[in-house]
Amino acid sequence: MTRDYPDEPADKFPGPPRTVTDREGREVELLAADASDHDGVLEMYLSFDPADRAQGIPPAREEAIEDWLDTILGEDTLNVVAVHEGSVVGHATLVPDRHGEHELAIFVLQPFQGAGIGTNLVETLLGLAQSEGLEKVWLTVERWNDPAVALYKKVGFETTEAESFEIEMSILL
Amino acid sequence: MDILLGVGGSELSYHALEETVERAQATGDELTVAIFHNEEVSADAEEIRERVETTLAETDFDATIRRLEGDSPGSELVSMAESDGFDRIVLGGGERSTLGKIQLGAIVEFVLLNSQTPVTLIR
Numbered sequence: 001m002t003r004d005y006p007d008e009p010a011d012k013f014p015g016p017p018r019t020v021t022d023r024e025g026r027e028v029e030l031l032a033a034d035a036s037d038h039d040g041v042l043e044m045y046l047s048f049d050p051a052d053r054a055q056g057i058p059p060a061r062e063e064a065i066e067d068w069l070d071t072i073l074g075e076d077t078l079n080v081v082a083v084h085e086g087s088v089v090g091h092a093t094l095v096p097d098r099h100g101e102h103e104l105a106i107f108v109l110q111p112f113q114g115a116g117i118g119t120n121l122v123e124t125l126l127g128l129a130q131s132e133g134l135e136k137v138w139l140t141v142e143r144w145n146d147p148a149v150a151l152y153k154k155v156g157f158e159t160t161e162a163e164s165f166e167i168e169m170s171i172l173l
Numbered sequence: 174m175d176i177l178l179g180v181g182g183s184e185l186s187y188h189a190l191e192e193t194v195e196r197a198q199a200t201g202d203e204l205t206v207a208i209f210h211n212e213e214v215s216a217d218a219e220e221i222r223e224r225v226e227t228t229l230a231e232t233d234f235d236a237t238i239r240r241l242e243g244d245s246p247g248s249e250l251v252s253m254a255e256s257d258g259f260d261r262i263v264l265g266g267g268e269r270s271t272l273g274k275i276q277l278g279a280i281v282e283f284v285l286l287n288s289q290t291p292v293t294l295i296r
């Protein structure tokens with residue numbers, strides 16, 4: 001299967017670390033993360049609202065979350081967390097697929113949604129990806145997930161497939 | 174019950190075959206396996222048929238094998254289920270990407286949205 005990508009590469013994104021103030025006036029640090037940040041990330045997913053799950057992730061049970069974290073914090077992945085007052089409140093990840101391209105996912109804790117943190121997280125993760133030399137990033141998102149689709153479009157993702165329940169989008173870095 | 178199982182050659186479709194045979198052996202359901210070509214999978218109908226026959230032989234279970242021709246397997250499966258009075262359609266589906274996101278293929282999606290016959294999705 002070959003995936004389509006935009007013809008033109010995206011502009012340069014800011015990389016981590018960054019500190020931003022969200023629309024509610026909360027100070028949020030955007031930091032690169034890896035397996036050593038496991039505990040903080042786990043903490044966030046344990047308090048994640050099950051209604052906000054997307055396409056089966058994050059998994060519901062703690063053991064399944066642990067297995068999933070092993071994958072997404074594993075070798076050759078890139079991660080950025082949003083930290084407010086010492087707690088992880090958002091997380092975005094890039095995981096290599098079988099073709100050497102990278103799949104993106106992002107989660108922001110419910111009380112922190114809609115304040116611009118998601119946009120900053122994705123931009124910072126793409127900035128990190130650019131500095132690591134990644135070129136092809138893709139994702140799928142449920143058609144009815146308006147905030148996510150709006151965010152991805154705003155950042156520069158283009159829709160490559162819109163015929164099924166999930167929309168596929170991609171960006172060239 | 175008369176079960177119509179669609180097999181398009183993905184790993185999940187073979188998994189669904191094994192599960193369905195096991196269940197049918199326990200319940201006495203009649204099974205028809207409909208083989209089709211899934212664009213998202215690189216397996217031709219002959220390969221799939223061989224794999225299905227092997228599984229049936231190994232489990233010592235009798236099922237009817239049919240071949241869906243044409244390039245809209247989802248719609249053919251739905252029509253076959255209705256015209257031949259099947260009680261249930263079974264499909265494997267809901268593949269996970271490396272990252273863990275579940276994605277439904279186009280055939281599964283068509284069947285879920287269009288079937289009047291109850292559908293069971295095995296993953």
Ligand SMILES: CC(C)(COP(=O)(O)OP(=O)(O)OC[C@H]1O[C@@H](n2cnc3c(N)ncnc32)[C@H](O)[C@@H]1OP(=O)(O)O)[C@@H](O)C(=O)NCCC(=O)NCCS
Binds near residue numbers: 117141148
């Ligand atoms: C999708 C998600 C990551 C967005 O994070 P966020 O921090 O809320 O995003 P932002 O505040 O940066 O908003 C991004 C854009 O989404 C849109 N948006 C935000 N809330 C919205 C809502 N309730 N309805 C429709 N659009 C909305 C806006 O266009 C916004 O852009 P703007 O700030 O320039 O107006 C977050 O809602 C989330 O974690 N959802 C659950 C998990 C999920 O679905 N993840 C995506 C698939 S992996």
